[in-house]
Amino acid sequence: MKTSNTPALHSTEPLPGQSTALLQALHLLTRDGKLNQDSARKLKQVKHLIGFIKPLVDILLEQKPNLSIVDHGAGKSYLGFLLVDYYLKDHAPLAQVYGIDVRQELVESARVLAQQTGFKQMKFLALSAKEAIESPDLPAQVDLVTALHACDTATDDAIAFGLTHHAQYMVLVPCCQAEVARSLRQTKQSDNDDPISELWRHPIHTREFGSQLTNTLRSLQLEAHGYQVTVTELVGWEHSMKNELIVASRKGPPRLAAIKRLNNLIDRVGLPALKERFFTPSL
Ligand SMILES: C[S@@+](CC[C@H](N)C(=O)[O-])C[C@H]1O[C@@H](n2cnc3c(N)ncnc32)[C@H](O)[C@@H]1O
Structure with missing residues (x-):
């Protein structure tokens, strides 16, 4: 996949043409234009992510000027504000960005900021990623789904949203997901003679292996649904521990091999209940 990793997208400087006032309104810059350490980290992550998203938007724009982007756990x-400010407002003024979050107060303040900045191409909905799947306030077909550190299983719900809304692309940076680690913990407590359970015997391994297994299952699920998947790191580990970037592009029909591998892997680790979470298409 081609990415336009310009130096500006890698630094903590504002993006070219980016409004300092917006960065201040987002509290990424202080009133006197300074960046604290947390903001610098966040800005770096968001800018890197925009570096991955922009070429995908360019491809979509060739077919569709009024493309739609849904950001879960916004x-x-x-991400939405900087993407609009840096790129969409000039290059894709008909694109619509939806920010979804369960927290009403964050949605309200984002609405106020979008009004103040005149960013008419942004909308915000107070919904969980799961509720968004059925929401009539979102288009039936969405072009690009993003989720940056959406908590726990919200990334899985964002994937389910992308699948039901036929997203061409999904760009996901998962947060920690506790569900799989919790299930692993239970199998550890029962008599588990299978030496594979050594992979998650120690608590730190339960968490780490749980996280790796989760993202492996997410990637296989996307492949099972016909997506081509790239898994890489977003920024250096020194900037974030939650650093895995999954980029999925819809390529074709469901893939039987991936469906089998996903289900076999779930069986191999002894967690058949996870088949509901990481559901595959029926062929
Ligand atoms: C760690 S923050 C990340 C926020 C933002 N994406 C960023 O990177 O700055 C996670 C956000 O996900 C939201 N969230 C948690 N569970 C969610 C769910 N099930 N659906 C939608 N949003 C959720 C939280 O309210 C929170 O704002």
Whole structure:
């Protein structure tokens, strides 16, 4: 996949043409234009992510000027605001960005900021990623789904949303997911003679292996549904521990081999209940 990793997208400087006032309104810059350490980290992550998203938007724009992007677990909507400010407002003025978050107060303040900045191409909905799947306030077909550190299983719900809304692309940076580690912990407590359970015997391994297994299952699920998947790191580990970037592009029909591998892997680790979470298409 081609990415336009310009130096500006790698630094903690504002993006070219980016409004300092917006960064201040988002509290990424202080009133006197300074960046604290947390903001610098966040800005770096968001800018890297925009570096991955922009070429995908360019491809979509060739076919569709009014493309739609849905960002799950949007929080203060740094990603949406910076993407609109840096790129969409000039290059894709008909694109629509939806920021979804369960926290009503974050949605309200994002609405106010979008009004103040005149960013009419942004909308915000107070919904969980799961509720968004059925929401009539979102288009039936969405072009690009993003989720940056959406908590726990919200990334899985964002994937389910992308699948039901036929997203061409999904760009996901998962947060920690506790569900799989919890299930692993239970199998550890029962008599488990299978030496594979050594992989998650120690608590730190339960968490780490749980996280790796989760993202492996997410990637296989996307492949099972016909997506081509790239898994890489977003920024250096020194900037974030939650650093895995999954980029999925819809390529074709469901893939039987991936469906089998996903289900076999779930069986191999002895967690058949996870088949509901990481559901595969019926062929
Ligand atoms: C760690 S913050 C990340 C916010 C933002 N994406 C960012 O990177 O700055 C996670 C956000 O996910 C939201 N969230 C948690 N569970 C969610 C769910 N099931 N559906 C949608 N949003 C959720 C939280 O309210 C929170 O704002």
